[in-house]
Amino acid sequence: MIEATGLTKHYGRTVAVDNLSFTVAEGRVTGFLGPNGAGKSTTMRMVLGLDRPTSGDVRIDGQHYHDLHQPLRTVGALLDAKWVHPNRSARDHLRWLAAASKIPRARVDEVLDLVGLTGVAGKRAGGFSLGMSQRLGIAAALLGDPRVLLFDEPVNGLDPEGILWIRKFMHRLADEGRTVFVSSHLLSEMALTAQDLVVIGRGKLIYQGTVEDFVEHATESTVLVRSPQLDRLRDLLRAEGSEITEITEDGDALRIGGVASAAIGELAAANNIVLHELNPQVGSLEQAFIQLTGDTVEYRTEEHRSEEHGAGEHRAGEPAGNGEVTSG
Amino acid sequence: MTTLLATERIKLFTTRSPWWSTLLALGMTIGFAALVALNHSGGPLTVRHSQFGAQFGLMIVTVMAALAITTEYRFATIRATFQAVPHRTAVLLAKTAVVAVLAAVIGEVAAFGSWITARVIDGGPEMNLVTGGDWRAVAGLGLVYAVGAVIAVAVGTLIRQSAGAISVLLIWPLLVENLVQLIPRVGEDIHNWMPFTAVSRFTDSTVPGPIGPWASLAYFAGVAAVLLVAALAVAEKRDA
Numbered sequence: 001m002i003e004a005t006g007l008t009k010h011y012g013r014t015v016a017v018d019n020l021s022f023t024v025a026e027g028r029v030t031g032f033l034g035p036n037g038a039g040k041s042t043t044m045r046m047v048l049g050l051d052r053p054t055s056g057d058v059r060i061d062g063q064h065y066h067d068l069h070q071p072l073r074t075v076g077a078l079l080d081a082k083w084v085h086p087n088r089s090a091r092d093h094l095r096w097l098a099a100a101s102k103i104p105r106a107r108v109d110e111v112l113d114l115v116g117l118t119g120v121a122g123k124r125a126g127g128f129s130l131g132m133s134q135r136l137g138i139a140a141a142l143l144g145d146p147r148v149l150l151f152d153e154p155v156n157g158l159d160p161e162g163i164l165w166i167r168k169f170m171h172r173l174a175d176e177g178r179t180v181f182v183s184s185h186l187l188s189e190m191a192l193t194a195q196d197l198v199v200i201g202r203g204k205l206i207y208q209g210t211v212e213d214f215v216e217h218a219t220e221s222t223v224l225v226r227s228p229q230l231d232r233l234r235d236l237l238r239a240e241g242s243e244i245t246e247i248t249e250d251g252d253a254l255r256i257g258g259v260a261s262a263a264i265g266e267l268a269a270a271n272n273i274v275l276h277e278l279n280p281q282v283g284s285l286e287q288a289f290i291q292l293t294g295d296t297v298e299y300r301t302e303e304h305r306s307e308e309h310g311a312g313e314h315r316a317g318e319p320a321g322n323g324e325v326t327s328g
Numbered sequence: 329m330t331t332l333l334a335t336e337r338i339k340l341f342t343t344r345s346p347w348w349s350t351l352l353a354l355g356m357t358i359g360f361a362a363l364v365a366l367n368h369s370g371g372p373l374t375v376r377h378s379q380f381g382a383q384f385g386l387m388i389v390t391v392m393a394a395l396a397i398t399t400e401y402r403f404a405t406i407r408a409t410f411q412a413v414p415h416r417t418a419v420l421l422a423k424t425a426v427v428a429v430l431a432a433v434i435g436e437v438a439a440f441g442s443w444i445t446a447r448v449i450d451g452g453p454e455m456n457l458v459t460g461g462d463w464r465a466v467a468g469l470g471l472v473y474a475v476g477a478v479i480a481v482a483v484g485t486l487i488r489q490s491a492g493a494i495s496v497l498l499i500w501p502l503l504v505e506n507l508v509q510l511i512p513r514v515g516e517d518i519h520n521w522m523p524f525t526a527v528s529r530f531t532d533s534t535v536p537g538p539i540g541p542w543a544s545l546a547y548f549a550g551v552a553a554v555l556l557v558a559a560l561a562v563a564e565k566r567d568a
Contacts, residue, residue, distance in 0.1 A: 049414050050407050051567040066414045077411060083404040085343055092342035100335040100412035140408070 001026055001179055002047060002148065006056035009042050009203075016042045018203040019056065024181045024196075026147075029174045031194030031211070032183035033289065039203035040183040041079065044152050047181075048077055060148055070101040076141030077150040081133035086126020090117055090136050093125055094143060101144055111139040130157045138169070149173055151182040155189055167193050187289045191215075199289070222246070223261045226253040226277035233264075233273050240267060253277065332413065332422035339405075340396055340426055349392030353434050354441060356388060357381035361442035365449035372454040375462045376532060378446035382469055383501075383528075385438045389473045390497045393427045393480035398490040410568045417560050424481045424556065428474040435473030439466045461533035464541055468531050471545060475527070475552045482555035485563055500524070523551040 002024040009017040017039040024030045034040050045051040047058050049065035060068065060075055068074050084093050094108040112118045115135040120128070125136060134154060141149055151170070155163045170193055174180045184190050190197065190211070197214050199207040207214055227233055234254060237244060245258035256264060261280045268275050340346050360381030365373055397420075400406040413419045443466050447455045457463055480497055487493040501524035508518045519525055520537055527548035529537045537544065 045407075045567070048411050050410060052565075068414070071414060072412050079407070080404065083408050085399065085403050085405050087344055088342045092338070096335050096338040096342065097408065097412055099338055100331065100409075102331055 001062075002058065002060055002181060003062075004043070004047070004056070004058040007043065007046060007053055007058055008055045009039070009046060009051060010054045016203055017046070017053075020200065020203065020205050021056075022198045022205060022208050024179055024198070026179045027174055027177045028195045029170050029180045029182060029193055030196040030198060031190035032181060032198050032200075033187065033190055034183075034185065034200040034206075036185055038200050040185075040200065041152055042203075043200075044077070044079055044150055044181075044183065047150060048075065048079070070144070072097065072101040072103070072144035072146065074144070074146050075148045075150065076144060076146035077152075078134070078137035078141045078154060079150070079152040081130065081137040084125040084133065084136065087124055089122050090125050090128070090139075091121040093136065094140060097140055097143055103144055107143060107145075111142050114142065115139045131159065131162045134158060134162065134166075138166075146178070148179040149181070151180075153184055154182060155184065155186065163189070222255050222257045222281045223259065223264055224250065224253050224255055224277065224279040224281055225264060225275065226279075227268070227273060227275050229273045230254060232271070233268060236267060236271055236273075237264070255281070329418065329422065332418055333426060335413075336419075336423045336426040339409075339423075340430065343399070345395050345399070346392055346430060349388055349395075350430070350434055353385040353388040353392075354438050357385040357438035358441040358445050360384065361446045362449060365446040368450060372452045373446060373450045374454045375443065375457065375465050376534070378443045378455070379439060379465050379469070379531065381442060382439065382472075382531065385434070385469075386473060386476050387498060387501070389431045389434055390476050390480035391494050393431060393477035394484035394493040394497055395490060396427050397423065397481050397484040398488060398493050401488040402490060407568050416564050416568075420481075420485060420560055420563055424478055427481055428477045431477035432470040432474040435470035436467070438473075439469035442466075459533075461541075464533070465531050468545075472527055472531060472548070475545070475549050476524075478549075478552040479523070479555055482552065482559040485559035486555075521547075523548050 004023075005021050007017055007020040008015070020039070020043060032040050032043070042051060046053050047060070047065065058065075065071060065075065091108060091112065094111065095105065097103075098105060098108050109118070109121075112121050115138050117132065117135050117139060120132065125133065128136065134157075138151075138154070141151070154166050154170075158166065167189075170180050170182060174195075182190075182193060184193075194211055197207060197209065197211050198205070199214070225233065230252070234247060237247065237256065237259070244256065246255070247257075248255045261278050265275065265278050267273075268278075357379075358381070361378045364377050364380045368377060397406075400409060409419055410416055443455070443457075457466060480493070483496055484490075484493040487496065505519065505522040505525050508522065509515045511518065526537065526539075526544045529535045529539075530541045530545040530548070533541065539547065
């Protein structure tokens with residue numbers, strides 16, 4: 001379990017993480033979601049004691065990272081796959097990490113096998129593709145058989161096969177009862193990987209809870225209905241429903257908000273209306289995310305800014321004219 | 329601590345730079361000894377002549393020592409290091425110790441290698457190790473290299489950048505220590521107390537100075553200790 005309370009980090013005048021409190025539960029995959037530059041990596045570095053919080057506190061199973069005895073046996077982390085000396089072989093890289101925590105040498109070959117790098121273990125890590133580097137990083141994280149695992153953007157730049165492998169891997173780790181905390185700015189990926197979510201924007205907590213709740217709260221679900229007797233159905237729904245929030249025409253179909261698809265189906269059956277399609281439209285994680293983090297994106301394009309001009313959001317210290325989204 | 333020393337030993341010897349540096353340092357010192365012995369004329373060849381390349385060797389050793397820490401920052405393996413062992417002072421002390429031991433070994437092999445080479449080429453009675461000064465010139469080189477390596481690790485930790493640290497470590501002994509002599513009146517005194525100038529009195533008794541050879545080495549070590557403490561304090565405090 002990871003507990004952050006009031007975690008704050010300033011870099012000069014920039015506030016990277018702002019009074020952030022959250023918990024990451026055991027036996028589940030918790031997604032750490034936020035736009036680029038939201039403070040995800042900074043938070044992860046603070047969890048590992050690499051960056052010192054300006055104020056606040058983060059503990060792993062009740063202990064500060066600094067006080068953990070041989071921390072690689074408790075916490076495994078992959079923050080950046082390129083944190084490897086390019087002239088050192090994969091095996092040597094793992095060998096010194098193992099030596100630092102008195103992990104037996106046999107474990108090095110074990111984790112190399114686990115991530116499928118046995119064949120290239122003697123090769124220089126500098127020559128590895130991103131996918132191989134990522135696997136080496138995961139091997140390093142697993143070296144001490146830790147209860148807590150942190151991954152920062154693990155699927156970045158991977159091919160579909162690699163993404164699928166990592167996704168399955170995370171689930172396996174969580175099923176083994178470990179705490180898995182994985183950051184991403186890819187919402188669709190989090191929807192498939194994570195069960196819980198911690199969402200931040202501009203260093204502040206926006207949401208903590210399950211993925212389902214996040215989608216449910218942040219987006220409105222609608223039902224798409226297609227029927228040859230559409231007009232009759234509409235009249236019936238209007239007569240029936242006080243809960244209906246919207247009925248809009250969508251080509252030859254109706255989009256109905258505020259009513260469950262089951263209720264619509266039952267109403268149609270009771271009135272002998274033929275339905276060709278009854279399709280619940282669950283709001284995507286993307287929609288929910290943009291809705292919640294819309295005004296907390298660190299770097300935005302001119303186009304976005306003028307669109308939101310009406311909202312009057314313009315904070316002091318916001319980088320002006322920074323047209324590129326940069327990674328954080 | 330033995331765990332940390334073992335870890336740093338693996339780290340140092342699983343990259344190429346220490347191997348190259350060792351070969352280069354030995355080649356330079358022993359090579360120069362051979363050249364000096366072959367081309368010597370006017371008076372007998374002395375022990376001091378055989379140690380002509382010692383300064384070049386020291387420079388290579390300090391570069392190697394600085395790279396041992398700056399490459400960790402360059403490739404961010406310093407983060408992996410502090411992740412594995414959050415007690416930064418202990419880690420950096422272990423690294424300093426391992427690098428200093430390697431530097432000492434290079435220094436001894438270089439000095440005795442140079443002495444033997446020169447002796448084989450042109451060995452007169454002046455090539456025997458007789459006085460304390462003779463012994464310091466040869467056997468003392470390992471100590472100088474070890475302390476020099478400590479200074480280099482400290483500078484590398486403070487600067488964190490290979491190019492910057494190497495520039496300081498080369499320009500300081502080559503230029504700065506000599507250029508201070510140009511300062512009117514006090515220049516010569518300042519020059520005498522410059523660390524690399526001071527330690528040259530330890531291995532070369534012919535260099536005049538305000539304090540004796542062993543005091544000069546102690547002074548050099550004191551400078552190294554101050555720099556190391558500063559580097560440890562900074563590393564402990566800042567973000568990795």
